[in-house]
Every structure is written in C-alpha cells, then in structure tokens.
Amino acid sequence: MNSNHNHTTDARRPNDDERELDRHIDALRGDTGDGPSPELLAATIRMLDGQAGDDASSTAEFPRFVRTSGSRSIEPTRRFTMTFAQRIYAALSLAAAACVLYFMFVLFNASGPRVAFAQVLEKVTNAKAMAFTTTTEVPGGKQTVVMRTIQDDADHMRIESGNNVTIRSGDVMLILDATNKTATRMDLSGLPKKNGGGGGGGGLLDLNALRALSDKPAEELGAKTIDGVETTGFRIPWNNGGTFTVWADQKAAIPVRVELTIPMGTVTAKAIVDHFDFNPAIDATTFSTEVPEGYALNVQKLDLANAAPDKAAEAVAAFLKLYTSHSGGAFPADLTDWTTNTRVITEGGGTVDPMMTGTLSGQLFSLRDGYHYAGKGARLGEKDKVVFWYRVSKDQPYRGVYGDLRIEQLPADQVPSTQPTTK
Amino acid sequence: MIDWPQIVREHGPAVWRSCFRLLGNRADADECFQETFAAALGAIRQPSTVVRNWSGFLVRLAVARAVDRLRQRVRRTSHEHAGIEPAALIDRRTDSRPAVAAERSELSDRLRDALSHLPPNQAGAFVLHCLEGWSYRETAEQLEISVDHVGVLVHRARAALRERIDAILPDAPRPEATRTLPTDTVTQATTPTTTKRGAL
Numbered sequence: 001m002n003s004n005h006n007h008t009t010d011a012r013r014p015n016d017d018e019r020e021l022d023r024h025i026d027a028l029r030g031d032t033g034d035g036p037s038p039e040l041l042a043a044t045i046r047m048l049d050g051q052a053g054d055d056a057s058s059t060a061e062f063p064r065f066v067r068t069s070g071s072r073s074i075e076p077t078r079r080f081t082m083t084f085a086q087r088i089y090a091a092l093s094l095a096a097a098a099c100v101l102y103f104m105f106v107l108f109n110a111s112g113p114r115v116a117f118a119q120v121l122e123k124v125t126n127a128k129a130m131a132f133t134t135t136t137e138v139p140g141g142k143q144t145v146v147m148r149t150i151q152d153d154a155d156h157m158r159i160e161s162g163n164n165v166t167i168r169s170g171d172v173m174l175i176l177d178a179t180n181k182t183a184t185r186m187d188l189s190g191l192p193k194k195n196g197g198g199g200g201g202g203g204l205l206d207l208n209a210l211r212a213l214s215d216k217p218a219e220e221l222g223a224k225t226i227d228g229v230e231t232t233g234f235r236i237p238w239n240n241g242g243t244f245t246v247w248a249d250q251k252a253a254i255p256v257r258v259e260l261t262i263p264m265g266t267v268t269a270k271a272i273v274d275h276f277d278f279n280p281a282i283d284a285t286t287f288s289t290e291v292p293e294g295y296a297l298n299v300q301k302l303d304l305a306n307a308a309p310d311k312a313a314e315a316v317a318a319f320l321k322l323y324t325s326h327s328g329g330a331f332p333a334d335l336t337d338w339t340t341n342t343r344v345i346t347e348g349g350g351t352v353d354p355m356m357t358g359t360l361s362g363q364l365f366s367l368r369d370g371y372h373y374a375g376k377g378a379r380l381g382e383k384d385k386v387v388f389w390y391r392v393s394k395d396q397p398y399r400g401v402y403g404d405l406r407i408e409q410l411p412a413d414q415v416p417s418t419q420p421t422t423k
Numbered sequence: 424m425i426d427w428p429q430i431v432r433e434h435g436p437a438v439w440r441s442c443f444r445l446l447g448n449r450a451d452a453d454e455c456f457q458e459t460f461a462a463a464l465g466a467i468r469q470p471s472t473v474v475r476n477w478s479g480f481l482v483r484l485a486v487a488r489a490v491d492r493l494r495q496r497v498r499r500t501s502h503e504h505a506g507i508e509p510a511a512l513i514d515r516r517t518d519s520r521p522a523v524a525a526e527r528s529e530l531s532d533r534l535r536d537a538l539s540h541l542p543p544n545q546a547g548a549f550v551l552h553c554l555e556g557w558s559y560r561e562t563a564e565q566l567e568i569s570v571d572h573v574g575v576l577v578h579r580a581r582a583a584l585r586e587r588i589d590a591i592l593p594d595a596p597r598p599e600a601t602r603t604l605p606t607d608t609v610t611q612a613t614t615p616t617t618t619k620r621g622a623l
Contacts, residue, residue, distance in 0.1 A: 017585040017588075017589060018581075018585070020585070020588060020589075021581060021584055021585050021588060023530060024530045024531070024533060024534040024537075024584075024588060025534065025553050025554065026530075027526075027527040027528075027530035027531045027534070028444060028530070028531040028534045028535065028554060029444070029553075029554050029556075030527070031443075031444055031447070031527070031528070031531040032440035032443055032444050033439070033440065033443035033444075033449065033452065034449075035436050035439060035440065036435055036436060036439035036452075036453070036456060037453075040439075040453050040456060040457075041431055041432060041435050043457075044431050044435070044456065044457055044460050045427060045428045045431050047457065047460070047461070048427040048428075048431070048460055048461075048464055049427065049428075179495075180491075181491070291469075294487075296461065296462035296465040296466065297465040297466075297468060297469065298465060299468070
C-alpha cells in the first residue's frame, strides 16, 4: 500500500467536513443584517399596544400586523380568507348532515316496506354521534375542500380539513392552524337555542328545524351501485333553490352518498357527503378546546345575536351602507358577489371585514325560504324601493330593506312581485 | 403590567438579528419579527407562562418561527421553481461586494438551505447553541428539555448538516484538507489500507 496515500477520492475525512461546517457556521453567525428599522420597532409597539389593552376584543378581529414601508405585510387576509372559507364549508357540512338525517327519516318512511321503519327510526334516533366527509366545490374558489366532521348530540363538533382543525364545544370555538402554529379561540354569545324534546328535535336530529327545508315532493331516481352497495336515490328540491340528492343503502337504511347543490348568489356550490359513520369512536380529546402546546393563542369574542337568519335585514343594511359609502351611492349588482363587492369597497378607500361578509353569507344561506335582492341599478336614497326582502318562514311576514337603508316589515301588498336575481 | 415598548426597544434588535440570520432578507425578517412578538403576547396570556429571561424567551420564539418560515420557503419554492436550488432564490448580495463577503454570503445561504431540511427540534437546538452562542444549559432551559437531549439534537443536526452541505456541493474545495494523492493512486485497487491515515 502506498504510505503516502492519506486521502482517497471516495472517502471523506470527518475533520474536513467538520471544518467545512464550521466555516458555514462562522459565516452565518456573522450575517445579521443592519438591524430593525425604527419604523418596524414603532409599528410593532403600536401592534402590541393595540392588542394588549383588552384581552378579548369585542370587534372579533384577527391580529393586525402593521405594514411598514419597504416590507411586505404579513398577509393577514390570507388567514381571514381561510377562516371565511372554513365557515362557509362548515355551514355546508352541517347543513348536509342535518338534511341527511331528516330526509333519510322522511324518505324511508315514505318508501314503504322496502326498509323497515323501525330500523330507520332506531338507527337515527339512537345515534349519539355521527361522522362524515364533505367534499365541497365553490365556483371561484381555488380548490376543492375536503372536510371530515364529527358531531354529537351534546352540541360538540370537530371539523378537520388539511392542516386546520375547528372544534366547537358549547359556547367556545377553537380554530387551530397546524402550519403556522396558531390557535384562535372564539367565545361565542348570542347562539340560537336548539329546539328539543317531544320527538320533534334535539340531539342529532332536529326535525322541527328541518321541516321547513322543503315542502316539495321527492323525485325517485331509481337504483345505482355505489362502491359496491346497492342504493336507491331520491332528489328533493329545497325551498332556497338548491337540491338534495341522497343515495341510500336499500338494506342497511343508511345514506351512502349525498349530493347537494347550494345556490350562492350568481354561483352554485356543490357538496358531496359520504363515508358516514354512526356512533364513531370519541374520546376526551375529540372535542377538547385546550390549546396545544407551542401554539400562539389569540382570543376573540364573537356575538352571534345578529347573525341569526331573522337578523338578515340588519346585516344586509350594514353591508349596503358600507358598500354605498364607497361606490358613490350605487348598490351592488349582485349582493353575494363578494369578490367584486370587496374590490369596489377597497378601491373606494374602504376596508371589508371578512367576519362581516362571512357571517352575512351564512345568514343568507340559512334562509330556508330564500331571499330576494333587487338592488341592481338602484341608488342610495331611493326610499320607496325595496332592495332586499325575505321571511324566516312561511308563517312569518316579510322584512325588507329599502333604498334608504331603513328596515321595515312589508305588508303583503308591498312585497315586490318580481323575483329579479335570486330565490 | 408588561412594558411592551421597553421590551421591544431593549430586546428587539437581538430578536431581529436572529430572524435575519436565518431568513437572509429584510422583508422576511420584519414579518418574522412581528410574528415573534405577537406570539409572545399570546404566550404571556397563558397563566402557566412565566418569563424570567426575556431575551432568551423572545429569541427562542424568533428562532422557531424563522425555522418554520425557512422550511415553508423551501417547500414552496421546490414546487414553484422545479430544478432550481432553493438557495439560489434567497436574496444574494450583489457582485460588487468584495470577494470575501460574497463567499461568506454564499456559505450563509448554503447553510440556511441545509437548515431548512432539518427536523424543527434539531434546527432549533442547533441555531440556539451554534449560531446564537447559547450554552447547552441555557438552550435546555429555554427549550424545556434536558442538557443531554440538547447535546443529542446538536450532534444529530451537525451530522445532517455536514451531509447536506456535502451533497449540495460535493466538489467544493476543502481549504484545510490535506490532499497528497500519489500519481499512481487511480490504478490501485480500492482495498482498505493498513496505514493509520488511510484507515476507514
């Protein structure tokens, strides 16, 4: 062997690599930039002072990272957008679940001897919890969202989607972002009370709340095999213009797949609900609202008293006030074209709180009898023109928002006869 | 009552430097800086959080966030710029700087890239000990782990970084390595040598 051979082309000497790493460490250790700008320090102090004053802001805003000249903002809108979308998808998910149970109950009851009524009733009314997967497409959205929901009959819910988890336990909602290690805890107030008892509601199945969803007959679609299961399909049109299609296992009397179409202004969202699991395994951590270690916590209060469907007029009037103050007095052509409407407001010098638009969107969606918007072409101040009207249920009077943004109950003879844009 | 203005003024520069060191550009460092203080505010609101060492507390938060950003940046750019080394996308100093500074900049970028591929706990321990200059005990106290554990994490991190750096530029000259290859080496069989320096 050549005694001069102290290094081969294939072998590395550990000391060489260590020295190389130390060179890199030495270089990076000294690479510390020029320090923070005075502007950044001042902006950060303002940010902290603004949030440290009250522990839970009543305006329910996410932390506002302050833009400094020469640097990017922290993109708070990205987080707003994610939560806004989550709320919409969550609303769809919950609506889908509720409808599944109700329509399964009704349809199998109506389908006669194919499925024993007792089987259906037992399964549904005895279920303490349910899990399912919702796949939602919203036209204009950037992607299809897949969510796995678990809920029980004690007002607990857990929704997992990507790296986000939303947990609702009574009056507390916790939103976890595993990517950014942030936790937002919302203390909710003004929640609507659930109907209960008397065989008409409560728990997973709230018949009283669901009966108004549709008063139209179901269309039988025939048989179809889904994932190797023989199913029977039924399609029910909703009062708000959407459709509900359920494919149910003929033998087991449980849904296999539910397809929903939900009108949302000028677009229609589609959702598929499947992978049902009645009484899934639930433990103490499933609905826990404890903040995981290492997560940065932000606490907010969210008053939902004005988020109920019967407050839709107030929410719409507030939004139209914001819009018209930045549009030169013109009303939006389409009330729920949030993209265009937000652009008009921001280009007019205003800001849009996604919490406002998200809540309003949910309110409009939950109006079982639909709503009507006739603001296209109207201008602020037209006191005799009704630009928005709705009713919570058929036995309730219509409420309307006029062109001067006042809110009134509409006598029957003053309800506009035309149905201009949406039902 | 926490005097946030005082804390920001006193500890802000060190926090910012920690952010910049890992992220390499002012814009990202500014954002990471604000995120750090927002996280500190959130942590302080936990009854179980008691801060005895604000400098250590804040730098630890800053390092964790900067490491996360570094990892996200690499994941994002690997999708958006297939075929381009992530290190190439980090702000570089201009060619007008002296050669030494340019070389150090390149070394920094390379190490940042290598760090982004480490598990977060290894990256955090390595940064606090090797870059921030903390002792094992100080690092252990802030990370709430044992001193032994810090040692293990740093050791593993260094090994992984050596390998990663070697893989990025395997032909990079070793400035202090001894290379005395005889001219007839290439014709010899690659059997282990019995001499001390050639031992595997």
